[in-house]
Amino acid sequence: MSTPQASPPPSASATDERIAKVSFFKSILQRPEVGAIAGLIAIVLFFAIYADASMFSLAGFMNFMQPAAQLGILAVAAALLMVGGEFDLSIGSMIAFAGIALGIPLVLWGWPLGVSILFAFAVSIAFGAINGFIVLRSGLPSFIVTLAFLFILRGLTLVSLKLATGTTQLRGIPEAAGDSWLVEIFSGNAFEGLFAWLASMGLIETFKNGAPKVQGVPVEIIWFVILAIAASWLLNKTRFGNWIFAAGGDPNAARNVGVPVARVKIMLFIFTAMAATLVAIITVLQFGTADASRGLLKEFHAIIAAVIGGCLLTGGYGSAIGAMIGAVIFGMVQIGITYTNINQDWFQVFMGAILLIAVLLNNWVRRQAMSSR
Amino acid sequence: MSTSTPAILEMVEIEKHFGAVIALAGVSIAVYPGECHCLLGDNGAGKSTFIKTMSGVHKPTKGKMLISGKEVTFQSPRDAMEAGIATVYQDLAMIPLMSVTRNFWMGREPRKGIWPFKSLDFDKANAVTMTEMSKMGINLREPNQAVGTLSGGERQTVAIARAVYFGAKVLILDEPTSALGVRQTSNVLATIDKVRKSGIGVVFITHNVRHALAVGDRFTVLNRGRTLGTALKGEIRADELQDLMAGGRELADLSASLGGTI
Numbered sequence: 082m083s084t085p086q087a088s089p090p091p092s093a094s095a096t097d098e099r100i101a102k103v104s105f106f107k108s109i110l111q112r113p114e115v116g117a118i119a120g121l122i123a124i125v126l127f128f129a130i131y132a133d134a135s136m137f138s139l140a141g142f143m144n145f146m147q148p149a150a151q152l153g154i155l156a157v158a159a160a161l162l163m164v165g166g167e168f169d170l171s172i173g174s175m176i177a178f179a180g181i182a183l184g185i186p187l188v189l190w191g192w193p194l195g196v197s198i199l200f201a202f203a204v205s206i207a208f209g210a211i212n213g214f215i216v217l218r219s220g221l222p223s224f225i226v227t228l229a230f231l232f233i234l235r236g237l238t239l240v241s242l243k244l245a246t247g248t249t250q251l252r253g254i255p256e257a258a259g260d261s262w263l264v265e266i267f268s269g270n271a272f273e274g275l276f277a278w279l280a281s282m283g284l285i286e287t288f289k290n291g292a293p294k295v296q297g298v299p300v301e302i303i304w305f306v307i308l309a310i311a312a313s314w315l316l317n318k319t320r321f322g323n324w325i326f327a328a329g330g331d332p333n334a335a336r337n338v339g340v341p342v343a344r345v346k347i348m349l350f351i352f353t354a355m356a357a358t359l360v361a362i363i364t365v366l367q368f369g370t371a372d373a374s375r376g377l378l379k380e381f382h383a384i385i386a387a388v389i390g391g392c393l394l395t396g397g398y399g400s401a402i403g404a405m406i407g408a409v410i411f412g413m414v415q416i417g418i419t420y421t422n423i424n425q426d427w428f429q430v431f432m433g434a435i436l437l438i439a440v441l442l443n444n445w446v447r448r449q450a451m452s453s454r
Numbered sequence: 455m456s457t458s459t460p461a462i463l464e465m466v467e468i469e470k471h472f473g474a475v476i477a478l479a480g481v482s483i484a485v486y487p488g489e490c491h492c493l494l495g496d497n498g499a500g501k502s503t504f505i506k507t508m509s510g511v512h513k514p515t516k517g518k519m520l521i522s523g524k525e526v527t528f529q530s531p532r533d534a535m536e537a538g539i540a541t542v543y544q545d546l547a548m549i550p551l552m553s554v555t556r557n558f559w560m561g562r563e564p565r566k567g568i569w570p571f572k573s574l575d576f577d578k579a580n581a582v583t584m585t586e587m588s589k590m591g592i593n594l595r596e597p598n599q600a601v602g603t604l605s606g607g608e609r610q611t612v613a614i615a616r617a618v619y620f621g622a623k624v625l626i627l628d629e630p631t632s633a634l635g636v637r638q639t640s641n642v643l644a645t646i647d648k649v650r651k652s653g654i655g656v657v658f659i660t661h662n663v664r665h666a667l668a669v670g671d672r673f674t675v676l677n678r679g680r681t682l683g684t685a686l687k688g689e690i691r692a693d694e695l696q697d698l699m700a701g702g703r704e705l706a707d708l709s710a711s712l713g714g715t716i
Binding site for chain 2: 111314318319320322323326327330331333334335337338339340393397398447
């Protein structure tokens with residue numbers, strides 16, 4: 082048997098002269114967050130020029146970070162799901178539904194707060210799993226399936242509240258919750274002692290009576306930051322994260338090499354539903370009511386934040402930190418506009434424009450990243 | 455046909471029926487370690503059905519499969535993978551937006567750390583990916599490079615390197631050169647040569663006779679679900695293979711050129 086006439090193999094030297102060093106600029110451009118960071122800088126510059134200086138004081142910072150954090154908890158979860166190749170349009174309705182799944186047992190059935198919170202999570206986990214199960218079993222786009230649940234959950238919330246209370250709002254949460262330590266975890270401020278100390282040292286602004294103007298960090302900001310860091314670690318550093326990218330990038334290819342695509346996606350649907358429940362608990366305790374109209378349009382805001390953060394609508398690409406920045410941009414524009422002379426009605430115009438610019442920029446960036454050599 | 459080494463994979467009189475359609479009507483081949491077995495055939499000849507049977511996607515209607523002399527039945531592609539039969543499909547199972555390392559380890563990620571903080575062992579993953587790729591003659595810019603930035607031939611090589619690293623004994627390549635240019639084709643053929651020299655049995659599916667002759671040790675032509683036997687390298691000419699694929703002109707003629715193995 083003679084040797085085959087294969088072409089000579091290319092030299093396998095350790096260094097290859099054909100391979101140029103990747104420029105620093107290009108390696109930066111390959112990060113999905115790059116658009117969001119550029120956007121954040123632009124927004125900060127804009128408000129630095131046009132907004133009242135108090136926007137960037139400590140109080141002003143907490144002011145825009147609070148709504149940013151509530152949205153960000155959703156956006157981070159929505160980002161993971163989008164990287165996994167699916168959407169969940171039912172998270173806004175899930176906020177209202179989980180709110181009554183917490184409020185009704187707590188106020189009307191007299192359950193303790195801890196048990197009511199567990200019940201709310203159990204309900205949302207069940208609906209998240211149902212969403213995922215229907216999407217994967219039917220092969221229908223998650224856009225349609227979860228759009229159905231957007232209406233189903235909103236309707237169920239309204240029906241249940243009307244049946245239980247005769248109105249669209251459930252009051253009496255603070256009285257029923259009492260002073261459980263769980264109230265501290267899900268509402269109010271953290272690090273109050275630290276802020277009081279800082280005030281006494283004269284390091285932060287105080288009122289005339291010596292109390293700090295900002296009493297602490299609103300807990301949702303803590304939840305938001307922890308969640309974003311954990312989600313980012315999960316996505317970028319773990320095996321499950323690799324499976325999320327794989328499931329969103331090409332589910333067939335992923336299945337062929339043994340990635341449990343269905344399990345990954347169902348877990349992501351459950352995770353988004355749980356994030357909506359976390360926001361529900363925070364808002365219910367914050368306002369002292371469960372309301373049928375809570376969380377309206379939040380599903381779209383979360384998707385906007387995720388897309389500004391660099392998530393591809395087609396899946397397989399994106400970042401949790403990007404979604405975090407996207408949510409901060411959202412909060413800054415929403416609240417920052419009140420610090421300017423611009424009419425607040427312009428907010429939606431701004432957000433739409435930012436979304437459009439972000440998508441165009443991300444599209445261009447990705448083409449740059451994918452252009453070989 | 456005598457060889458000192460026994461076959462790694464033998465397919466004996468494989469038949470596959472899809473309802474009334476007979477896709478395979480008794481096909482036998484044997485794959486030997488360190489050899490490249492070319493499976494040629496025109497579209498619709500049954501090549502796809504045959505390799506899907508080998509890789510556990512289809513169960514044969516009749517016939518048996520032997521691995522190192524022992525009869526096996528595969529219930530799923532996973533069974534075949536565990537038995538050491540790796541298949542690189544035309545559509546590649548590569549995800550363009552993910553890095554080479556992430557693709558290489560997809561589904562078999564190495565991990566370090568203690569639960570619940572187990573993370574991907576990127577140091578190991580990157581190092582192994584770089585070494586395995588340079589063994590195949592491709593120097594990556596960096597292991598974090600997205601697969602989408604690689605050329606078609608390089609992507610094939612990633613898929614092949616992955617299969618080899620994860621212990622394939624038989625590597626099935628489904629038309630790896632059909633969508634490639636001249637330069638990239640020769641790179642893939644060189645890769646096949648390297649894989650073969652490492653002692654793996656390669657099954658190379660193609661309808662390009664020149665590509666087959668460049669690296670093949672044995673040639674089996676499939677035609678309308680049948681085979682006309684296997685020819686060794688040097689026993690058959692390009693135009694004869696071409697005729698066989700096209701349907702066969704005169705069977706008597708061809709029978710002689712195939713060394714009476716029909």
